[in-house]
Amino acid sequence: MNNFIKISIIALLGGLLAVLSSCTNGGVDDPGSGFDRPAMLNNYGNNLIIPSYESLKSSVDDLDAAAGTFSTEPTPSNLSELQNELKTARLAWQDAAMYQFGPAEMNVLRAVLNTYPADTDKVNSNIESGDYNLETLENRAAAGFPALGYLLHGIGDSNEEIVIQYTSDQNASNRMAYLQDNVDYIKESTDATLNAWLPDGGNYIETFLSDDNAGTDVGSSLGMMVNALVLHYERFMRDGKIGIPAGVRSAGVPRQEATESFYAGYSLELAIANLQAIKRIYLGTGLNTGDGLGFEENLISLDAAGLSDEIVTEIDQAIAALQDLNDPLSQQIENNNDPVLTAFQELQDVVVLLKADMASALGVTITFQDNDGD
Amino acid sequence: MNFRKHLTNQTSIAPLAVFRVLFGFIMLVSIVRFAIKGWIYDLYIKPEFFFSYYGFEWVQPLGETGMYVLFFVMGLAALGIMLGSFYRVSAVLFFLSFTYVELIDKTNYLNHYYFVSIISFLLTLVPAHRRFSLDVLRKPDLRVDTVPAWMVNIFKLQLGIVYFYAGLAKLNPDWLFDAMPLKIWLPANGHLPVIGWLLEYELTAYFFSWSGAIYDLTIVFFLLYKPTRVFAYAAVIVFHLMTLALFQIGMFPYIMILSTLIFFSAEFHENIIRKARQIWNKVGFKKPSGTFSTHKNYKLSKGASGVLTSLLVVYFALQVLLPFRFALYPGKLFWTEQGYRFSWRVMLMEKAGYTTFHVRNPETDESWQVSGYEYLTPNQEKMMSTQPDMILQFAHFLEREYQKKGMDDTEITAEAYVTLNGIRSSLLIDPTIDLTEQEKGFAHKEWILPYPKNEKTWLGSQE
Numbered sequence: 050m051n052n053f054i055k056i057s058i059i060a061l062l063g064g065l066l067a068v069l070s071s072c073t074n075g076g077v078d079d080p081g082s083g084f085d086r087p088a089m090l091n092n093y094g095n096n097l098i099i100p101s102y103e104s105l106k107s108s109v110d111d112l113d114a115a116a117g118t119f120s121t122e123p124t125p126s127n128l129s130e131l132q133n134e135l136k137t138a139r140l141a142w143q144d145a146a147m148y149q150f151g152p153a154e155m156n157v158l159r160a161v162l163n164t165y166p167a168d169t170d171k172v173n174s175n176i177e178s179g180d181y182n183l184e185t186l187e188n189r190a191a192a193g194f195p196a197l198g199y200l201l202h203g204i205g206d207s208n209e210e211i212v213i214q215y216t217s218d219q220n221a222s223n224r225m226a227y228l229q230d231n232v233d234y235i236k237e238s239t240d241a242t243l244n245a246w247l248p249d250g251g252n253y254i255e256t257f258l259s260d261d262n263a264g265t266d267v268g269s270s271l272g273m274m275v276n277a278l279v280l281h282y283e284r285f286m287r288d289g290k291i292g293i294p295a296g297v298r299s300a301g302v303p304r305q306e307a308t309e310s311f312y313a314g315y316s317l318e319l320a321i322a323n324l325q326a327i328k329r330i331y332l333g334t335g336l337n338t339g340d341g342l343g344f345e346e347n348l349i350s351l352d353a354a355g356l357s358d359e360i361v362t363e364i365d366q367a368i369a370a371l372q373d374l375n376d377p378l379s380q381q382i383e384n385n386n387d388p389v390l391t392a393f394q395e396l397q398d399v400v401v402l403l404k405a406d407m408a409s410a411l412g413v414t415i416t417f418q419d420n421d422g423d
Numbered sequence: 424m425n426f427r428k429h430l431t432n433q434t435s436i437a438p439l440a441v442f443r444v445l446f447g448f449i450m451l452v453s454i455v456r457f458a459i460k461g462w463i464y465d466l467y468i469k470p471e472f473f474f475s476y477y478g479f480e481w482v483q484p485l486g487e488t489g490m491y492v493l494f495f496v497m498g499l500a501a502l503g504i505m506l507g508s509f510y511r512v513s514a515v516l517f518f519l520s521f522t523y524v525e526l527i528d529k530t531n532y533l534n535h536y537y538f539v540s541i542i543s544f545l546l547t548l549v550p551a552h553r554r555f556s557l558d559v560l561r562k563p564d565l566r567v568d569t570v571p572a573w574m575v576n577i578f579k580l581q582l583g584i585v586y587f588y589a590g591l592a593k594l595n596p597d598w599l600f601d602a603m604p605l606k607i608w609l610p611a612n613g614h615l616p617v618i619g620w621l622l623e624y625e626l627t628a629y630f631f632s633w634s635g636a637i638y639d640l641t642i643v644f645f646l647l648y649k650p651t652r653v654f655a656y657a658a659v660i661v662f663h664l665m666t667l668a669l670f671q672i673g674m675f676p677y678i679m680i681l682s683t684l685i686f687f688s689a690e691f692h693e694n695i696i697r698k699a700r701q702i703w704n705k706v707g708f709k710k711p712s713g714t715f716s717t718h719k720n721y722k723l724s725k726g727a728s729g730v731l732t733s734l735l736v737v738y739f740a741l742q743v744l745l746p747f748r749f750a751l752y753p754g755k756l757f758w759t760e761q762g763y764r765f766s767w768r769v770m771l772m773e774k775a776g777y778t779t780f781h782v783r784n785p786e787t788d789e790s791w792q793v794s795g796y797e798y799l800t801p802n803q804e805k806m807m808s809t810q811p812d813m814i815l816q817f818a819h820f821l822e823r824e825y826q827k828k829g830m831d832d833t834e835i836t837a838e839a840y841v842t843l844n845g846i847r848s849s850l851l852i853d854p855t856i857d858l859t860e861q862e863k864g865f866a867h868k869e870w871i872l873p874y875p876k877n878e879k880t881w882l883g884s885q886e
Contacts (some may be wrong), residue, residue, distance in 0.1 A: 084610075084613070086613070086614060087614070104440065123730045161837070260614065260616075263614035264611065264612060264614055264615075265612075266671050267671065276801075280801075283794065283796065288794070292792075296791065297791055297792050298792070298794075298797070299791070300782075300784070300789055300791050301789035301790055301791040302789075322580065339681055350879075351607075351882055352882050353845075353881040353882050355847075355879070355881055356881040357845075358514045361609070374772040380600070397779065399575075401777045401848050402848070404775070405776050405808075405840055405841065405842045405848045406775075406842050406847065406848050406881060408775055409607070409773055409774070409775040409845070410607065410845060410882060411843050412607050412611030412773075414671075414805070415775065415801065415805050
């Protein structure tokens with residue numbers, strides 16, 4: 050009997066040791082035979098994610114500067130400059146919108162920057178009262194890029210008319226202050242997110258690349274990336290940019306005003322930019338660097354080249370279907386919605402491949418919720 | 424074979440008492456862990472729709488306060504089982520509260536939750552508190568030394584069924600000849616130090632598949648046979664800790680490692696009780712009063728014995744037969760999942776899907792689409808997307824939602840793409856069938872499409 054106890058204790062300790070040694074850090078040297086997942090994550094972190102936030106930050110800085118110029122000198126040409134900077138920033142956002150985990154999640158970046166359609170009544174009542182806190186939940190749709198789009202494009206038929214709203218209108222100074230506050234708020238959230246990623250800031254990049262998060266389970270870096278990508282694609286690309294305005298989610302009744310850039314009229318351009326950015330994530334193409342390790346290479350290493358080709362083909366078809374449409378998207382929906390519904394269907398085909406086939410092949414579970422399996 | 428020896432002969436109560444303590448303990452830990460992770464809220468309060476079991480639609484979540492109270496009761500009951508305090512009440516309360524929670528939502532079905540439910544059911548039938556318990560401290564008269572052998576052996580039989588059927592389920596071509604799904608799951612763990620590099624090799628997946636099947640099919644026999652028992656138990660520890668390291672599997676490994684101790688001899692368990700008592704005394708608690716000099720048997724009355732015998736015969740007959748009910752349905756089990764649950768099919772397939780619901784209002788001829796995320800948690804959506812019965816339930820839920828909005832007769836079809844063990848995702852159910860016209864139930868669902876056996880698998884596709 051004592052023998053038994055000894056043996057079972059030894060077995061227990063041995064087993065525990067085996068588990069512990071495989072759970073704690075012991076260097077992650079992948080053998081030549083396997084796929085180098087840490088290198089892929091490194092590519093994503095350092096060549097896609099951080100550069101995307103850097104580019105967003107620099108365009109938001111330009112936006113901020115242009116807003117400053119406009120407020121000291123509210124002229125139609127300065128307005129036009131500001132409008133251009135807004136568009137640049139919104140395009141830069143399309144590269145960064147897919148990483149809603151970690152720092153972006155902490156700063157609720159997507160909701161702060163890009164909740165649409167803008168609540169114009171709320172914007173106007175805030176301006177009138179001059180009493181608001183943009184950080185509150187009730188002001189989500191009254192702040193960010195879409196509200197800025199309204200303020201710079203939607204309050205007059207020409208730039209001359211819009212400038213009047215900032216110069217001689219009775220709420221002119223309040224409106225200018227609101228514009229500036231909104232830009233400041235965008236800038237704060239963007240800066241906070243980028244800093245949280247940077248090594249000399251919050252250094253989330255280290256967490257993202259750590260051995261502890263190198264697996265495919267819920268909460269691992271790959272798990273979070275795939276989940277964030279799929280969620281973004283389904284809800285904010287397919288539905289937000291196309292499906293909802295086209296009426297797919299509203300019992301078939303189109304809602305043109307729900308397009309991303311209803312007032313400036315470049316919603317489609319934003320959607321195409323976003324889908325191209327999603328394709329770059331899939332391929333692992335860095336924002337400023339060339340093609341690196343990505344989901345594409347990971348699938349190929351798993352002998353799933355066929356799936357990889359199919360995903361690229363389907364994304365390309367969806368991009369082509371979007372390119373068949375015309376901006377302003379709201380008018381396209383109003384006048385000829387059928388091609389928009391076709392584009393929605395093309396976008397839909399990609400969801401299945403990403404959410405089911407790709408996630409399954411990579412061994413990633415589609416859920417943010419940590420849970421037991423059996 | 425001498426049945427009487429294993430059924431009615433008196434045997435030491437010690438294994439049963441230790442089993443009770445360990446089971447209560449691990450349940451208490453599981454419940455606290457569950458609560459700390461916030462799962463009471465995530466799984467039973469947050470969702471707006473729950474996938475009931477057929478026939479158990481009356482089992483509904485009890486609201487925020489209700490659910491927290493229910494889990495509190497469950498925790499207290501687990502503590503009661505562990506300490507052997509008001510044991511009979513505790514065991515019944517635990518069984519009922521745990522099973523109630525498990526019946527709320529199919530999404531959360533896990534074989535190990537089913538295991539917990541039935542073990543706690545069996546515990547309600549036996550006097551596991553008549554030794555090594557607070558009840559005995561309170562009422563020394565309760566103490567017995569021996570019980571009829573079946574009271575210990577039903578747990579061994581149940582454990583044996585779990586392992587053996589889990590092994591039988593692995594005897595399928597995907598598992599044995601394609602090493603699926605381990606071929607997908609193991610390389611995903613390639614980052615683990617020490618063993619990680621091994622997991623990248625296909626041969627490792629085959630080795631794990633075959634050794635897993637052999638382990639499940641034979642372990643119970645090696646545990647029963649005294650000369651091999653120690654080695655078998657070492658294998659139990661290694662096997663379950665391995666699954667713990669590789670998969671997201673929660674408390675199950677610990678539960679099995681502790682439960683299988685019941686296969687050890689009476690002396691072994693006496694030893695544990697003695698050690699525990701020494702510690703108890705050292706810590707300075709009062710010594711159990713009474714001298715227990717007389718040897719006491721636990722005997723059931725003729726009536727109780729008869730009732731329990733028939734109950735257990737029916738129970739184990741069900742246990743043995745239920746896993747085979749899948750054979751009554753046509754089609755590939757992994758694809759249709761008709762008769763899949765409650766059969767110890769553990770970690771057998773990599774399945775994922777995506778379902779879009781198409782709704783049409785015939786009165787206005789308008790049609791639109793619904794995505795799961797509009798009503799379901801990601802976890803619910805994931806589970807629903809691969810299981811026809813849940814897709815049907817959700818369609819019925821949507822129908823009711825639209826009825827509330829005044830649309831009395833919507834048509835709802837589902838476009839459900841599913842990938843199973845790496846095949847290209849294919850339609851699971853007939854996308855033209857109006858699900859609002861289909862009934863729930865155990866009858867074969869004609870609208871499930873056949874498994875696309877000619878579909879190529881993505882993995883290993885050379886292009």
